[in-house]
Amino acid sequence: MFFNVKTSTEVFKILEKFEPLGDEMLPLEQTLGRVLSRDIIAQEDLPGFSRATMDGYAVRARDTFGATESLPALLDVTGEVIMGQIPAMPVGPGQAVRISTGGMLPENADGVAMVEYCHSLDENTIEVSYTISHLENVIQPGDDLRKGTVILKKGAILRPQDLGVIAGLGQPELRVYKRPKVAIISTGDEVIPIEQNPAPGQIRDINRYSLSALCRQAGAEPISIGLCPDNFEQLRSMVEQGLRAADTVWISGGSSVGTRDLTLKVFESFDNMELLVHGISVRPGKPTIIARINSTLIVGLPGHVASAMIVAQIFLAPFIARLSGWKDISVQLYNHVKAELSRGIESASGRDDYIRIKLDKKEEKLIANPIFGKAGLISTLVEADGLIKIDRNTEGLYQGEDVEVILFNPVKGEFH
Secondary structure: OOEEEEEEEHHHHHHHHOOOOEEEEEEEHOOOOOOOOOOOEOOEOOOOOEEOOOEEEEEEEEHHHHOOOOOEEEEEEEEEEEOOOOOOOOOOOOEEEEEOOOOEEOOOOOOOEEHHEEEEEEEOOEEEEOOOOOOEEOOOOOOEEEOOOEEEEEEEEEHHHHHHHHHHOOOOOEEOOOEEEEEEEOOOOOEEEEOOOOOOOOOEOOOHHHHHHHHHHHHHHEEEEEOOOOOHHHHHHHHHHHHHHHHHHEEEOOOOOOOOOHHHHHHOOOOOEEEEEEEOOOOOOOOOOEEEEEEHHHHHEEOOHHHHHHHHHHHHHHHHHHOOOOOOOOOOOOEEEEEOOOOEEEEOOOOOEEEEEEEEEEEEEEEEEEEEEOOOOHHHHHHHOEEEEEOOOOOOOOOOOEEOOOOEEOOOOOOO
């Protein structure tokens, strides 16, 4: 019997009440995918000088007025801009200076004639066959970024281009939210380490590895506390260890109703324990327990691998995002695609059903093929490309209906 069953929406609201972790200072090259804990403000203009965007000649635009292929402008070449140096010579009337992309414009120059439209008559003279407009092929100081501008706001998830602009502003370190640590405990007398050969009635510890991988994919650091038999004192000791070592504790197995299921009893043995969820109205994954001990979230996941993985994908990956500094965990963490359902699916109202889906292409249209299987089968997850959700207020989906598929990461190439 489940005493505190919550809907998916209620579970998300509970998880959103947990605050992000503290922050830390990291070298810039280590911050990809991390979340800023404060605004980034430009302390200088970028670029800090007028620079060429094309190879060619720095000129005064007025000196090319009216130039055409049949009547080009003739200009005297007086020198060359050395990359990384301040030009030694200004550009006077009727003059041009050789310049490469990124070079600093000489004094008085206000445009760059592209080399493709310039023809050398001799070592000191070129003809320009088109009219250069003011500031053509030139980036001015502050064109990219102005000093004092907020470049990236607190809560931004850092991308490669973001690190590039921060490098351009000369910031070698950043303050970002800490990466969450997740303690993972597998339970059950029947569960054995993967190095061993299982005897009849035994299974290898799949959940430790699948859940740890999901944590890494979501940006968290998994900590394997170990494999625990159905023993109250040992499980309690391992939960204590997890509470000391991590920001959240996940236990797989022992969350359903049964005489040997100890997770809830262990949770209840801690002072300051608040039971938040005792069952979620989803399938698979209903026998999920969520509690708080002091400020730490502890989760009892179903032992069946498909149930544990789907609950982790739907609820715990967004929770990791929340601890990592994401402002809104309802933001989609996974890619979604539209597909046509290949067959009808019945569903009991009052719960959200998550159905595993394999995608196929038929005449450039994606077809969603349901994969049915028991919660203990990992092969159905391996075969699947993603999930579809059947809302708790419906009784199923019809063949031919358009559905939204939540794609597993990484996305298979043909479905990008």
